[in-house]
Amino acid sequence: MPLIEVNQVRKVFETTVRRKGRFGMLSSLISPEKREVVAVEGISFSIEKGESVAYLGPNGAGKSTTIKMLTGILEPSGGSILVAGIPPHKNRKLSSYQVGVVFGQRSQLLFDLPVKDSYDLLRYMYSISWENYNRNLQEFTEILEVEHLLERPVRTLSLGQRMRCEILAALLHDPDILFLDEPTIGLDVVAKERIRAFIEKINREKGVTLLLTTHDMNDIERLCHRTMIIDKGQLIYDGSLQYIKDNFATERQIRAVFHEPYTAEAAAKVFANKLGVSVQVEELVLRITYDQNLTDTSELLKLLLDKYNPRDLTMQDESVDALISRIYREGLEGSPKKQRQLTLEGAVN
Numbered sequence: 001m002p003l004i005e006v007n008q009v010r011k012v013f014e015t016t017v018r019r020k021g022r023f024g025m026l027s028s029l030i031s032p033e034k035r036e037v038v039a040v041e042g043i044s045f046s047i048e049k050g051e052s053v054a055y056l057g058p059n060g061a062g063k064s065t066t067i068k069m070l071t072g073i074l075e076p077s078g079g080s081i082l083v084a085g086i087p088p089h090k091n092r093k094l095s096s097y098q099v100g101v102v103f104g105q106r107s108q109l110l111f112d113l114p115v116k117d118s119y120d121l122l123r124y125m126y127s128i129s130w131e132n133y134n135r136n137l138q139e140f141t142e143i144l145e146v147e148h149l150l151e152r153p154v155r156t157l158s159l160g161q162r163m164r165c166e167i168l169a170a171l172l173h174d175p176d177i178l179f180l181d182e183p184t185i186g187l188d189v190v191a192k193e194r195i196r197a198f199i200e201k202i203n204r205e206k207g208v209t210l211l212l213t214t215h216d217m218n219d220i221e222r223l224c225h226r227t228m229i230i231d232k233g234q235l236i237y238d239g240s241l242q243y244i245k246d247n248f249a250t251e252r253q254i255r256a257v258f259h260e261p262y263t264a265e266a267a268a269k270v271f272a273n274k275l276g277v278s279v280q281v282e283e284l285v286l287r288i289t290y291d292q293n294l295t296d297t298s299e300l301l302k303l304l305l306d307k308y309n310p311r312d313l314t315m316q317d318e319s320v321d322a323l324i325s326r327i328y329r330e331g332l333e334g335s336p337k338k339q340r341q342l343t344l345e346g347a348v349n
Protein backbone atom coordinates (compact mmCIF):
# COMPACT_ATOMS: atom_id res chain seq x y z
CA MET A 1 0.00 0.00 0.00
CA PRO A 2 1.44 3.44 -0.90
CA LEU A 3 2.48 5.66 1.99
CA ILE A 4 0.79 8.70 0.42
CA GLU A 5 -2.36 8.43 -1.69
CA VAL A 6 -3.90 11.48 -3.31
CA ASN A 7 -7.05 10.92 -5.31
CA GLN A 8 -8.77 13.58 -7.43
CA VAL A 9 -7.98 16.29 -4.90
CA ARG A 10 -9.26 19.83 -5.42
CA LYS A 11 -8.82 23.00 -3.43
CA VAL A 12 -10.89 26.06 -4.09
CA PHE A 13 -10.34 29.24 -2.09
CA GLU A 14 -13.04 31.83 -1.77
CA THR A 15 -11.68 35.37 -1.75
CA THR A 16 -13.33 38.73 -1.34
CA VAL A 17 -12.75 41.25 -4.10
CA ARG A 18 -12.10 44.79 -2.85
CA ARG A 19 -14.13 47.28 -4.92
CA LYS A 20 -12.43 50.35 -6.32
CA GLY A 21 -13.45 53.94 -5.81
CA ARG A 22 -14.18 56.24 -2.85
CA PHE A 23 -16.85 54.07 -1.34
CA GLY A 24 -15.38 50.78 -2.52
CA MET A 25 -14.20 49.69 0.90
CA LEU A 26 -17.53 50.48 2.52
CA SER A 27 -19.51 48.78 -0.22
CA SER A 28 -17.23 45.70 0.01
CA LEU A 29 -17.95 45.53 3.73
CA ILE A 30 -21.72 45.77 3.28
CA SER A 31 -22.09 43.39 0.35
CA PRO A 32 -18.79 41.62 -0.29
CA GLU A 33 -18.16 40.34 -3.80
CA LYS A 34 -16.81 36.80 -3.66
CA ARG A 35 -14.51 35.15 -6.17
CA GLU A 36 -13.30 31.55 -6.31
CA VAL A 37 -9.64 30.67 -6.87
CA VAL A 38 -9.08 27.09 -7.95
CA ALA A 39 -5.63 26.34 -6.53
CA VAL A 40 -5.63 22.57 -7.06
CA GLU A 41 -7.80 20.92 -9.68
CA GLY A 42 -8.28 17.14 -9.48
CA ILE A 43 -4.77 15.93 -8.69
CA SER A 44 -4.02 12.20 -8.20
CA PHE A 45 -0.72 10.50 -7.31
CA SER A 46 0.70 7.96 -4.92
CA ILE A 47 4.09 7.77 -3.25
CA GLU A 48 5.69 4.61 -1.89
CA LYS A 49 7.78 4.38 1.26
CA GLY A 50 11.36 5.54 0.78
CA GLU A 51 10.72 7.54 -2.41
CA SER A 52 12.17 11.02 -2.86
CA VAL A 53 9.89 13.09 -5.03
CA ALA A 54 10.23 16.65 -6.32
CA TYR A 55 7.04 18.65 -6.66
CA LEU A 56 7.67 21.41 -9.18
CA GLY A 57 5.68 24.16 -10.77
CA PRO A 58 5.75 27.87 -11.54
CA ASN A 59 4.69 30.45 -8.96
CA GLY A 60 1.07 30.02 -7.98
CA ALA A 61 0.79 26.52 -9.51
CA GLY A 62 -0.61 24.97 -6.32
CA LYS A 63 2.47 23.35 -4.71
CA SER A 64 2.18 24.86 -1.23
CA THR A 65 -1.56 24.31 -1.23
CA THR A 66 -0.97 20.61 -1.92
CA ILE A 67 1.62 20.36 0.88
CA LYS A 68 -0.75 22.14 3.25
CA MET A 69 -3.48 19.62 2.41
CA LEU A 70 -1.06 16.73 2.86
CA THR A 71 -0.16 18.02 6.31
CA GLY A 72 -3.78 18.66 7.29
CA ILE A 73 -3.39 22.45 7.54
CA LEU A 74 -5.97 22.81 4.76
CA GLU A 75 -9.00 20.69 4.08
CA PRO A 76 -9.47 19.59 0.45
CA SER A 77 -12.59 20.91 -1.28
CA GLY A 78 -12.94 17.53 -3.01
CA GLY A 79 -11.22 14.16 -3.46
CA SER A 80 -9.36 12.19 -0.83
CA ILE A 81 -5.92 12.14 0.79
CA LEU A 82 -4.38 9.39 2.89
CA VAL A 83 -0.99 9.89 4.51
CA ALA A 84 0.24 6.73 6.25
CA GLY A 85 -3.36 5.53 6.11
CA ILE A 86 -4.74 8.65 7.83
CA PRO A 87 -6.77 11.49 6.25
CA PRO A 88 -4.59 14.38 7.53
CA HIS A 89 -7.26 17.10 7.84
CA LYS A 90 -9.57 14.77 9.78
CA ASN A 91 -6.92 13.66 12.23
CA ARG A 92 -4.18 16.20 12.09
CA LYS A 93 -2.64 15.26 15.43
CA LEU A 94 -2.35 11.54 14.66
CA SER A 95 -1.09 12.30 11.16
CA SER A 96 1.58 14.68 12.49
CA TYR A 97 3.30 11.78 14.29
CA GLN A 98 4.13 10.26 10.90
CA VAL A 99 5.10 13.50 9.25
CA GLY A 100 7.81 16.16 9.55
CA VAL A 101 7.39 19.48 7.79
CA VAL A 102 9.87 22.18 6.85
CA PHE A 103 8.62 25.41 5.31
CA GLY A 104 11.55 27.43 3.99
CA GLN A 105 9.66 30.67 4.49
CA ARG A 106 8.19 29.93 7.91
CA SER A 107 9.61 28.75 11.21
CA GLN A 108 8.40 26.20 13.70
CA LEU A 109 11.00 27.39 16.21
CA LEU A 110 10.20 29.98 18.88
CA PHE A 111 11.99 33.12 17.78
CA ASP A 112 12.95 34.65 21.13
CA LEU A 113 13.94 31.42 22.88
CA PRO A 114 17.08 29.31 22.57
CA VAL A 115 16.84 26.62 19.90
CA LYS A 116 17.02 23.87 22.51
CA ASP A 117 13.84 25.15 24.22
CA SER A 118 11.87 24.59 21.01
CA TYR A 119 13.27 21.07 20.78
CA ASP A 120 12.26 20.37 24.40
CA LEU A 121 8.78 21.60 23.61
CA LEU A 122 8.57 19.32 20.56
CA ARG A 123 9.71 16.38 22.72
CA TYR A 124 6.81 17.11 25.02
CA MET A 125 4.28 17.67 22.19
CA TYR A 126 5.15 14.43 20.40
CA SER A 127 5.70 12.46 23.64
CA ILE A 128 9.15 11.44 22.41
CA SER A 129 10.90 9.15 24.91
CA TRP A 130 14.02 10.67 26.51
CA GLU A 131 16.07 7.87 25.01
CA ASN A 132 14.95 8.57 21.43
CA TYR A 133 15.09 12.32 21.94
CA ASN A 134 18.66 12.29 23.24
CA ARG A 135 19.76 9.85 20.56
CA ASN A 136 18.26 11.91 17.70
CA LEU A 137 19.44 15.19 19.13
CA GLN A 138 22.99 13.95 19.41
CA GLU A 139 23.05 12.31 15.99
CA PHE A 140 21.42 15.18 14.09
CA THR A 141 23.28 18.01 15.86
CA GLU A 142 26.53 16.30 14.93
CA ILE A 143 25.68 15.76 11.26
CA LEU A 144 24.10 19.18 10.82
CA GLU A 145 26.86 20.83 12.88
CA VAL A 146 24.51 22.80 15.09
CA GLU A 147 25.75 21.85 18.62
CA HIS A 148 27.10 25.38 19.14
CA LEU A 149 23.73 26.91 18.19
CA LEU A 150 21.49 25.11 20.68
CA GLU A 151 21.68 27.78 23.39
CA ARG A 152 21.33 30.72 20.97
CA PRO A 153 17.97 32.50 20.57
CA VAL A 154 16.53 31.60 17.18
CA ARG A 155 16.28 35.25 16.10
CA THR A 156 20.09 35.58 16.28
CA LEU A 157 20.73 32.76 13.77
CA SER A 158 21.62 33.24 10.13
CA LEU A 159 19.17 31.81 7.58
CA GLY A 160 21.42 28.82 6.86
CA GLN A 161 21.86 28.08 10.58
CA ARG A 162 18.14 28.39 11.20
CA MET A 163 17.26 26.07 8.32
CA ARG A 164 19.54 23.38 9.73
CA CYS A 165 17.84 23.79 13.11
CA GLU A 166 14.40 23.68 11.44
CA ILE A 167 15.19 20.41 9.67
CA LEU A 168 16.41 18.92 12.91
CA ALA A 169 13.17 20.01 14.62
CA ALA A 170 11.11 18.31 11.90
CA LEU A 171 12.91 15.00 12.41
CA LEU A 172 13.12 14.74 16.20
CA HIS A 173 10.04 12.51 16.42
CA ASP A 174 11.30 10.03 13.79
CA PRO A 175 8.66 10.72 11.13
CA ASP A 176 8.34 8.34 8.16
CA ILE A 177 7.65 11.24 5.81
CA LEU A 178 9.31 14.63 5.41
CA PHE A 179 7.58 17.42 3.49
CA LEU A 180 9.95 20.18 2.50
CA ASP A 181 8.59 23.39 1.02
CA GLU A 182 11.52 25.29 -0.52
CA PRO A 183 14.10 24.08 2.03
CA THR A 184 17.05 25.81 0.36
CA ILE A 185 15.41 29.13 -0.51
CA GLY A 186 17.69 32.12 0.05
CA LEU A 187 20.68 30.03 1.14
CA ASP A 188 24.20 30.34 -0.22
CA VAL A 189 25.79 27.51 -2.21
CA VAL A 190 27.62 25.99 0.76
CA ALA A 191 24.57 26.06 3.05
CA LYS A 192 22.42 24.52 0.30
CA GLU A 193 24.89 21.71 -0.22
CA ARG A 194 25.05 20.95 3.52
CA ILE A 195 21.28 20.68 3.71
CA ARG A 196 21.06 18.55 0.58
CA ALA A 197 23.69 16.15 1.92
CA PHE A 198 21.74 15.74 5.15
CA ILE A 199 18.37 15.23 3.44
CA GLU A 200 19.92 12.70 1.08
CA LYS A 201 21.40 10.83 4.04
CA ILE A 202 18.16 10.51 5.98
CA ASN A 203 16.37 9.33 2.84
CA ARG A 204 19.03 6.75 2.03
CA GLU A 205 19.91 5.54 5.51
CA LYS A 206 16.67 5.95 7.44
CA GLY A 207 14.28 5.43 4.54
CA VAL A 208 12.45 8.70 5.25
CA THR A 209 10.09 9.42 2.36
CA LEU A 210 10.62 12.88 0.85
CA LEU A 211 8.29 15.23 -0.96
CA LEU A 212 10.03 18.45 -1.81
CA THR A 213 8.95 21.64 -3.53
CA THR A 214 11.73 23.79 -4.89
CA HIS A 215 12.66 26.28 -7.57
CA ASP A 216 16.28 25.10 -7.42
CA MET A 217 16.98 22.41 -10.00
CA ASN A 218 20.16 21.36 -8.18
CA ASP A 219 17.96 20.22 -5.28
CA ILE A 220 16.15 17.88 -7.62
CA GLU A 221 19.17 16.56 -9.47
CA ARG A 222 20.82 15.79 -6.17
CA LEU A 223 17.87 14.47 -4.17
CA CYS A 224 14.92 13.27 -6.19
CA HIS A 225 14.50 10.18 -8.34
CA ARG A 226 11.01 11.25 -9.37
CA THR A 227 9.63 14.60 -10.49
CA MET A 228 6.03 15.74 -10.56
CA ILE A 229 5.19 19.00 -12.31
CA ILE A 230 2.03 20.89 -11.47
CA ASP A 231 0.72 23.77 -13.52
CA LYS A 232 -2.45 25.78 -12.93
CA GLY A 233 -3.49 23.26 -10.30
CA GLN A 234 -3.10 20.22 -12.56
CA LEU A 235 -0.45 17.54 -12.66
CA ILE A 236 1.18 17.76 -16.08
CA TYR A 237 4.11 15.38 -15.57
CA ASP A 238 5.02 12.50 -13.28
CA GLY A 239 8.26 10.67 -14.07
CA SER A 240 12.03 11.03 -13.94
CA LEU A 241 13.99 14.22 -14.56
CA GLN A 242 16.22 12.18 -16.87
CA TYR A 243 13.24 11.40 -19.12
CA ILE A 244 12.50 15.12 -19.37
CA LYS A 245 16.13 15.84 -20.20
CA ASP A 246 16.30 13.06 -22.80
CA ASN A 247 13.05 13.98 -24.48
CA PHE A 248 12.68 17.70 -24.07
CA ALA A 249 16.19 19.15 -23.73
CA THR A 250 16.70 19.68 -27.41
CA GLU A 251 18.32 23.11 -27.31
CA ARG A 252 22.09 23.28 -27.49
CA GLN A 253 24.59 26.11 -27.70
CA ILE A 254 27.87 26.26 -29.56
CA ARG A 255 30.29 28.96 -28.45
CA ALA A 256 32.93 29.81 -31.00
CA VAL A 257 35.81 32.23 -30.44
CA PHE A 258 37.37 33.76 -33.55
CA HIS A 259 40.67 35.48 -34.28
CA GLU A 260 38.98 38.59 -35.67
CA PRO A 261 35.65 40.26 -34.76
CA TYR A 262 34.60 40.56 -38.42
CA THR A 263 34.88 36.76 -38.83
CA ALA A 264 32.40 36.36 -35.95
CA GLU A 265 30.08 38.89 -37.62
CA ALA A 266 30.32 37.15 -41.00
CA ALA A 267 29.66 33.71 -39.50
CA ALA A 268 26.70 35.09 -37.52
CA LYS A 269 25.05 36.28 -40.75
CA VAL A 270 25.35 32.83 -42.31
CA PHE A 271 24.09 30.89 -39.29
CA ALA A 272 21.23 33.31 -38.58
CA ASN A 273 19.58 32.19 -41.82
CA LYS A 274 19.38 28.55 -40.77
CA LEU A 275 16.15 27.01 -39.54
CA GLY A 276 15.73 26.99 -35.74
CA VAL A 277 19.08 28.75 -35.16
CA SER A 278 19.60 31.97 -33.24
CA VAL A 279 22.91 33.78 -32.96
CA GLN A 280 24.55 36.28 -30.66
CA VAL A 281 27.85 38.07 -31.30
CA GLU A 282 30.06 39.78 -28.77
CA GLU A 283 33.39 40.94 -30.16
CA LEU A 284 35.24 37.70 -30.94
CA VAL A 285 32.60 35.37 -29.56
CA LEU A 286 29.71 33.89 -31.49
CA ARG A 287 27.01 31.94 -29.69
CA ILE A 288 24.82 29.71 -31.82
CA THR A 289 21.70 28.34 -30.14
CA TYR A 290 19.85 25.68 -32.07
CA ASP A 291 17.33 22.90 -31.82
CA GLN A 292 19.06 19.56 -32.24
CA ASN A 293 15.95 18.09 -33.80
CA LEU A 294 15.89 20.66 -36.56
CA THR A 295 19.59 21.16 -37.21
CA ASP A 296 22.41 18.62 -37.16
CA THR A 297 25.27 19.51 -34.86
CA SER A 298 27.80 18.02 -37.28
CA GLU A 299 26.53 20.26 -40.08
CA LEU A 300 27.02 23.42 -37.98
CA LEU A 301 30.43 22.33 -36.74
CA LYS A 302 31.62 21.43 -40.23
CA LEU A 303 30.60 24.80 -41.58
CA LEU A 304 32.27 26.61 -38.69
CA LEU A 305 35.52 24.69 -38.94
CA ASP A 306 35.83 24.60 -42.73
CA LYS A 307 34.84 28.16 -43.47
CA TYR A 308 35.68 30.26 -40.43
CA ASN A 309 38.46 28.39 -38.63
CA PRO A 310 37.59 29.45 -35.05
CA ARG A 311 40.25 29.63 -32.34
CA ASP A 312 38.11 27.75 -29.82
CA LEU A 313 34.84 25.79 -29.76
CA THR A 314 32.71 24.67 -26.81
CA MET A 315 29.26 23.07 -26.67
CA GLN A 316 26.68 23.25 -23.93
CA ASP A 317 23.32 21.48 -23.56
CA GLU A 318 20.30 23.43 -22.34
CA SER A 319 20.51 23.68 -18.54
CA VAL A 320 17.85 21.92 -16.47
CA ASP A 321 16.85 25.36 -15.19
CA ALA A 322 16.25 26.68 -18.70
CA LEU A 323 14.49 23.46 -19.68
CA ILE A 324 12.05 23.51 -16.78
CA SER A 325 11.35 27.23 -17.30
CA ARG A 326 10.56 26.45 -20.92
CA ILE A 327 8.18 23.68 -19.84
CA TYR A 328 6.50 26.15 -17.44
CA ARG A 329 6.16 28.67 -20.28
CA GLU A 330 5.15 26.38 -23.11
CA GLY A 331 3.91 23.24 -21.35
CA LEU A 332 5.05 19.78 -22.43
CA GLU A 333 3.10 20.15 -25.66
CA GLY A 334 5.30 23.07 -26.67
CA SER A 335 8.56 21.12 -26.66
CA PRO A 336 10.55 21.23 -29.89
CA LYS A 337 10.50 17.42 -30.12
CA LYS A 338 6.73 17.38 -30.03
CA GLN A 339 6.54 20.20 -32.53
CA ARG A 340 8.82 18.31 -34.83
CA GLN A 341 6.74 15.17 -34.56
CA LEU A 342 3.70 17.21 -35.42
CA THR A 343 5.49 18.76 -38.39
CA LEU A 344 6.60 15.37 -39.67
CA GLU A 345 3.12 13.95 -39.23
CA GLY A 346 1.81 17.00 -41.07
CA ALA A 347 4.29 16.38 -43.91
CA VAL A 348 3.23 12.74 -44.25
CA ASN A 349 -0.39 13.71 -44.54
Ligand SMILES: Nc1ncnc2c1ncn2[C@@H]1O[C@H](COP(=O)(O)OP(=O)(O)OP(=O)(O)O)[C@@H](O)[C@H]1O
Nearest residue numbers: 013015037039057058059060061062063064065066
Ligand atom coordinates in the same frame (compact mmCIF):
# COMPACT_ATOMS: atom_id res chain seq x y z
N1 LIG B 1 -5.42 31.34 1.41
C1 LIG B 1 -5.60 31.59 0.12
N2 LIG B 1 -6.65 32.31 -0.29
C2 LIG B 1 -6.87 32.56 -1.60
N3 LIG B 1 -6.07 32.13 -2.59
C3 LIG B 1 -5.00 31.38 -2.24
C4 LIG B 1 -4.70 31.08 -0.88
N4 LIG B 1 -3.57 30.32 -0.84
C5 LIG B 1 -3.18 30.18 -2.12
N5 LIG B 1 -4.04 30.81 -2.96
C6 LIG B 1 -3.96 30.87 -4.43
O1 LIG B 1 -3.89 29.53 -4.90
C7 LIG B 1 -3.00 29.43 -6.00
C8 LIG B 1 -1.90 28.41 -5.67
O2 LIG B 1 -1.08 28.95 -4.64
P1 LIG B 1 0.14 28.14 -4.00
O3 LIG B 1 0.67 28.95 -2.86
O4 LIG B 1 -0.29 26.75 -3.70
O5 LIG B 1 1.17 28.14 -5.20
P2 LIG B 1 2.68 27.64 -5.25
O6 LIG B 1 2.78 26.68 -6.38
O7 LIG B 1 3.11 27.13 -3.91
O8 LIG B 1 3.43 28.97 -5.63
P3 LIG B 1 4.89 29.57 -5.18
O9 LIG B 1 5.92 28.83 -5.97
O10 LIG B 1 4.78 30.99 -5.60
O11 LIG B 1 5.01 29.38 -3.69
C9 LIG B 1 -2.49 30.84 -6.25
O12 LIG B 1 -3.30 31.42 -7.25
C10 LIG B 1 -2.69 31.54 -4.93
O13 LIG B 1 -2.89 32.92 -5.10
